Amino acid sequence: MSRLFYTLMLYLGMPLVMLRLFWRARKQPGYLQHIQERFGYYQNFPTGMPCIWVHAVSVGETRAAAPLIQSLRERYPGHQILLTHMTPTGRETGDALFGGQVVQAYLSYDLPGAVARFVKHFRPVAGVLMETEIWPNLVQACRDKSVPLYLVNARLSEYSHSGYRRAGRLISDALQGFSAIAAQTAADAARLMDLGAANVIVSGNLKFDQELPAAQLEQGQRWRASAASRRVILAASTREGEEKLLLDALAQTGGGSALWVIVPRHPQRFDEVAEMIEARGMQLQRRSKGMTFDSTVQVLLGDSMGEMPAYFGLSDIVLMGGSFMDFGSHNLIEPCAAGKPVIVGPSTYNFSEVADEAVSAGAALRSKDINQAVELALQLADDEAACRRMGDAGAAFAAAHRGAIDQVLRLLQV
Numbered sequence: 001m002s003r004l005f006y007t008l009m010l011y012l013g014m015p016l017v018m019l020r021l022f023w024r025a026r027k028q029p030g031y032l033q034h035i036q037e038r039f040g041y042y043q044n045f046p047t048g049m050p051c052i053w054v055h056a057v058s059v060g061e062t063r064a065a066a067p068l069i070q071s072l073r074e075r076y077p078g079h080q081i082l083l084t085h086m087t088p089t090g091r092e093t094g095d096a097l098f099g100g101q102v103v104q105a106y107l108s109y110d111l112p113g114a115v116a117r118f119v120k121h122f123r124p125v126a127g128v129l130m131e132t133e134i135w136p137n138l139v140q141a142c143r144d145k146s147v148p149l150y151l152v153n154a155r156l157s158e159y160s161h162s163g164y165r166r167a168g169r170l171i172s173d174a175l176q177g178f179s180a181i182a183a184q185t186a187a188d189a190a191r192l193m194d195l196g197a198a199n200v201i202v203s204g205n206l207k208f209d210q211e212l213p214a215a216q217l218e219q220g221q222r223w224r225a226s227a228a229s230r231r232v233i234l235a236a237s238t239r240e241g242e243e244k245l246l247l248d249a250l251a252q253t254g255g256g257s258a259l260w261v262i263v264p265r266h267p268q269r270f271d272e273v274a275e276m277i278e279a280r281g282m283q284l285q286r287r288s289k290g291m292t293f294d295s296t297v298q299v300l301l302g303d304s305m306g307e308m309p310a311y312f313g314l315s316d317i318v319l320m321g322g323s324f325m326d327f328g329s330h331n332l333i334e335p336c337a338a339g340k341p342v343i344v345g346p347s348t349y350n351f352s353e354v355a356d357e358a359v360s361a362g363a364a365l366r367s368k369d370i371n372q373a374v375e376l377a378l379q380l381a382d383d384e385a386a387c388r389r390m391g392d393a394g395a396a397f398a399a400a401h402r403g404a405i406d407q408v409l410r411l412l413q414v
Helices: 002-025 035-039 059-075 088-101 112-122 136-144 158-167 169-176 186-194 214-227 242-253 267-279 308-314 333-337 349-360 370-381 384-400 404-411
Strands: 051-055 080-085 103-106 124-130 149-154 180-183 200-202 232-238 259-264 284-286 299-301 317-320 342-344 364-366
Touching: 002 136, 002 169, 035 103, 035 112, 051 059, 059 080, 059 088, 059 124, 059 149, 059 404, 080 088, 088 103, 112 136, 136 149, 136 169, 149 186, 149 404, 158 169, 158 186, 180 186, 180 404, 186 200, 214 308, 232 242, 232 308, 232 370, 242 259, 242 267, 242 370, 259 267, 259 308, 267 284, 267 299, 308 333, 317 370, 333 349, 333 384, 342 349, 342 370, 349 364, 349 384, 364 384, 370 384
Parallel strands: 051 080, 051 124, 080 103, 124 149, 149 180, 180 200, 232 259, 232 317, 259 299, 284 299, 317 342, 342 364
Antiparallel strands: none
């Protein structure tokens, strides 16, 4: 009965879902492409090879899934990999990482008919859902067709745990439909088991197993030449509201002699952030206009997709976006692995243990707000030895936590 009520609510809410889709398409037209796939109608037909399906919602999950997908391709060369997403940026990231080596599609909405059509069309021999993708009707559709389903790199914050608990039997039944679950941490595993999950292991975080592309890191180092002797401070994957806070803080401090680089998380906000910078009278350079700039440039806007490793290569210090407002932070593992000192804000619930361990390892600093983060960044900019120590600690921290991929591969039964 709980799943029936959930499904009824989904059907009633679909007009709002579609309105939101069209609203987002105003700034990101990709949301209007392949709409039929969101309802379980697909034009890309299976190749005839058995299909292993991996679902990665957006950019972060897709990048985290990359080492797993590469390992699956090597281990099962006679299988086709299907990679599904929910956002255009996730799909673009998958295409950039794998090109035509995998089949890509949107995963359908969690409507019974749509997910049944998805499973019937692709006929996966196994399904792997990344992080916190718990869709009751999708799980049931896989059960009905005897498709083993795995939740890997699973995480569940205390906040999300409270919300899921209110769903009661609906979430409990869905979690029990997974053949196995690989949780990032012991705390994540405990919260999942409290909701009813069975066969849960602690694998660690797949994001530690990501290899940053050497070519992009080297590209960033070449960009660095235009900054000459100036320190480069990167605000990576910033979210709406954070850029304003950062620019206000820079206005108060003057920003020192550093070159500040802002890379918004979502491409539809590039123009908006450019207008904010120019409205404050700051000299702006946009990545899309080239990467040769002089000493008068105060802020470089990273208005490109798929180049974050290059921005890490360019930078000396990284402020982690998503952590200065209540977004739970974005992936601070990547800048640590790139050997960059990291500064996080007060909101890190998506990476709580990673952030705590990075701080303890001397790889990151925690700030109470963006103003303190700017102050810390400027202090580090004047202390080359401290920057080097933190960068070395970050690289060592990331290397010490690798190995989740092996745990996950042992778990999967294909």
